Amino acid sequence: MKPNSRLHARPSVRLAAVPLSVAALTGCGTPEATRQPNIVIMMTDDHTCQALSCYDNRLVETPNLDRLAREGMLFENCYVANAISGPSRACILTGKYSHKNGFTDNSRTFDGSQQTFPKLLHDAGYQTAMIGKWHLNSEPQGFDFWSILVAQGEYYSPLFIENGEEKIEPGYVTDVITDKAIGWLEQRDKDRPFAMLYYHKAPHRNWMPAQRHLGIYDDKVFPEPETLLDDYATRGRAAREQEMEIGRHMWPEWDLKLISPEQLRSDLGEAEQESDANKADVKRANDWLSSVKQFQDAYNRMTDEEKTRWDAAYAPRLAEWEKIRGTASPEEIVRWKYQQYMRDYCAVIKGVDENVGRLLDYLEKIGELDNTIVIYTSDQGFFLGEHGWFDKRFMYEECQRTPLLVRYPKAVAAGTRSKALAMNIDYAPTLLDFAGVEIPADIQGRSLKGVLTSKGEIPAEWRTGVYYHYYEYPSWHSVKRHYGIRTERYKLIHFYNDVDEWELYDLQEDPNELRNRYDDPAYAAVREEMHARLKELQAEADDTDPDELQSEFFQGVENL
Template sequence: MLRCLIYSVCFLIIFSLPSLSQTSSIATVGKPNIIFILSDDHTNKAIGAYGNELARTPNIDRIAKEGAIFTNFFVTNSICGPSRAALLTGKYSHINGFVSNNNQFDINQFLFSRALNDAGYQTAWIGKWHLETLPDDAFNYWNILPDQGHYFNPDFINQHHDTLNYEGYVTDIITTLSTDWLKNRDQDKPFLLMIGEKATHREWLPAVEDLGSYDDVIFPLPASFYDSYKGRIAAAHQDMSIAETMNLIFDLKINVDYEKDAIYRRLNDHQRSAYKSYYGDVISKEFNDNQLKGNALIEWKFQRYMRDYFATANAVDRNIGMVLDFLDQHGLSENTIIIYGSDQGFYLGEHGWFDKRFIYEESLRTPFMIRYPSVIKMGSVISEQVLNIDWAPTLLEIAGATVPSEIQGKSFLPLLQQKAGDWRQQTYYHYYEYPQPHRVIPHFGIRTPQFKLVRFYGEQDFWELYDLNEDPQELNNIYDIMLNTNPKLVKSLKQQLAVSTNEFKDDLAKRIMQE
């Protein structure tokens, strides 16, 4: 509790300081500051700016309203660590070497943060890192969660390799550490601050003040909730369903033993009491009394999942508001680019699932919005296909740093300036991690504006093809039908896929296509 009081005092001190811009030198003029807030598993379908009227995300929405929102932002490998590796390197997983969460990231390769440092930027990463190695000299300052980290009273590893415990809620602590760094940074340099959120990663533990915040909402079942997976081997093979995979104790906090469970032993008395009162006395009692079975049980699990997921996101939005307020109060807003994105999309009951991994739209597509007052027209909507490997070259170009030829992404600064000519017409994707967890079969493929062609490989080799105009939910695999009725289309899409495997030097995919 003492540490919580210290943090509260820190916030009061920070917000009462004179404007940081008053002490900044002219050296920062022309080089914008950059704050990149990267959440975990936060789908665009849970954000108000993307049309969800149930989501309470006013601060995230504010970034979109005051800048640009991307409607077709995609990832190249829909899983946590590889997505961060793509951000740092501007390269596909097979090139940067981090193809799955089971790897160890090579911190000594090219990272855009080092290039920004060479260009005069002071750099920091605070929060979730999840790359199975330490940042070392990749950032001037870092303070990261070990592995996935914990929601309550988490440990952090700092740049001195000290592991320290912080009392409180992880999203709040990350913000405090971030604003502390902003206060104490070198005022004569522009800065890059990467804020890595743990939320909204499984097991979806809301802050104490957010418990029950969505209990008055009945979430509509997605149209594909009871998907039969007909004609789709990989979809039928997965282990990420709300019905079968989602665990009543671990995921939904039903009948938890708060004294023995390792997650809840971390909680202090106040936190544990709040959780026992809500999940024990209310939610578990409701579950035990109702004795639900069949579809009624599955739909009850869905409602509980959604309420916890959205409640967990509340703290992310609230803390983004604190960061925006900090910039306003310290005269930093006009010369600071602020970005909000997530490491990938996520399933909110579509196909009966949670999690990510597949090339299907819900996990391929990720939220992205950026505010850059001197460049981006307020309320801009960008519909071109943009990738997470494009983040690094864009930030380097904005900062006036050199974009090395080894980067595979493409700067989307021209899109922000509304000066783009030709832009990519297809997205290339490759997912590797199998069989654990969630049994998603490895696959690669392309997404064009109308079609998605996918090759699954490994224990089973097969193709899938979807017409996104006619079948946006991707329920009908038309590969065999088109092979017979429109072979020219199939041939053309395979040729386009081959172009991507060559362009991005994916030797494994090229070899599989030649078999």
């Protein structure tokens, strides 16, 4: 999506002085036993567990990501504190919940002066870099080098701000980010450990594949989720009043590429003349114009040769749509749109997997792979048709849960899995712990080092529940504000602000979260216990009056 503003002021990036003792510890010739590990965090945007074959092989094969699981540890139960892009990134940087780091929703500006784990690593002698999608509405601090996408970024010929200077990079965004990562590694100081945040735009909406992947899944029929045609009859207003249904809320032009080359290449004013049928509904007309304009902007970032290949790749889909749109039933339309959605989403994942492999191969080539803690994660999960939805935000399992893979053969046994309840606020203390850096007392996450070094065993006194709080309403997709607790078996959610509704799910008996048991007498004791545990978690998180924190009304198309 086209950004509507620049980032804020551009402070120059300065290198912090390296303490002599740390420099000596990490210098050339350091004994292997005392060497601090390098760190690479690989993060994607909206890559859900259902689309990694090491978690679930029904949709897409991800051999390079599977390598991380095969050679390291896979966390089966990692959860985010707030399932939306910017807030999740702020949680990862600070090791703190959203209400503590101040970035509760995407309309906020991240306070870069606050404590973050890259700053702490930098002060301990690490050279640091941030490359790719930042999405925090302020410039990175604590990095020797940074090159970030503006707002959401573009798939083709993306605009970066690199150490304060704008530059448009030709090519496909996932490839370009990897090129930049490898380029920085090539010029780094070889005598010091490094920590690099390697953050991809993909597979964020609108799922534009690389040229080499156009049409690769056109012949595949993807399995439908059991709840694709969910009618929300057993849940409250939050599930019924959202605006993220594949059938009703996907923009045909922007999301599904249902727009002719002639429209894409035309003046928007001319295209508007063709939309008389839409003008009867103002909201629908505005959505249509936004959909066309945004896709035109993205399309026009391609070269003429790329446009020609793109037009040819999507011509069959457009022809099929014209054939069925007036005759198919609503259920058939949902099923058809789901297939197109999956074809694009999984093709974009293909580019991510290839580039993860490229970076792993480079680290192996230079002899640093086994000296490096490699983490792969996403800013949250994503709905791939479950409940008929796309997008995220809800505390439901598909988006609260996020992938977490960790490879570090010096401490993490290959091919291990853990059921420990992990959170994205745990990444910061874990990395500080492995680096031998003191973990500040105000960090709210817990180090996963004990889990990683014990073949996934859950330590004594480990958490038995995870806390969640979502604030971005009213805003895109109309997901109501809510908070709650998830334990090994149960989930309790409170939707608030313009509603006051509670939901309770038994995940063992109802993994699809279809039957709200909150008012079921058979679950009265469970409900009471979950309320007590929720209060305990809120006290631990210092979120003791959650209904009173009001998120400002969000505006800005870049945060779709």
